[in-house]
Amino acid sequence: MSVEVRLPTVLRAHAGGRSAVIAEGGTIGQVLADLVRNYPGMAGQVLTEDGTLHKFVNVYVDDDDVRYLDQLDTKVAPGQTVSILPAVAGG
């Protein structure tokens, strides 16, 4: 199943400058793994080496932050949009 993944500016360079790409999967984990497979430059910026969600990004299915859902097991349905934004924090 294909879903649209919207990319933050900092990741677009790894996808030929595109602001959104298509990735395959029925869960956020599968979608992000497919994204990294297609655009290896994003490896390490979206998922950690352990395969968990990187703390420097926030991932949403439509309006919902997946950290408040089932994290990487969050289901994605056809027509939904996955958005990735940088986690913005400091001191």
Next chain:
Amino acid sequence: MIRLPSNVYAEIVGHCLRGLPDEACGLLGGDPVSGDVARCYPTRNLAASAKLYTVDPGDHLRADRDAESRGMEIIGVFHSHTHTDAYPSPTDVAQAPDPGWHYVLVSLRDTHPTLRSYRIYGDMVDEESVVVAPR
């Protein structure tokens, strides 16, 4: 250079003052090429701390969508330092999310707020000029 319309400048400083005693934060929408800011998006500080800030991810998503709908992008972030200079802390530098962004700091340490802006590339910090323009 970053150009802040006077109303945006006032919104940034006002949001920082309202956030006391905690740090306050928000995002800036504008033109990524010219550095012209057109809109201030105050956000919640999830860290609710006088020493740390975390932009609420839901507020960030809404700001990003609003900016896009207006033909803009999120081009920077602002936050306050309640007891230190308007200069990026080591944490700010280590966690800077995008080398293309502008990093606006507001110090509330002294009687009058001080606003300065920086670019952060890796561990390199460059101050940039701030132009406050009529609305």
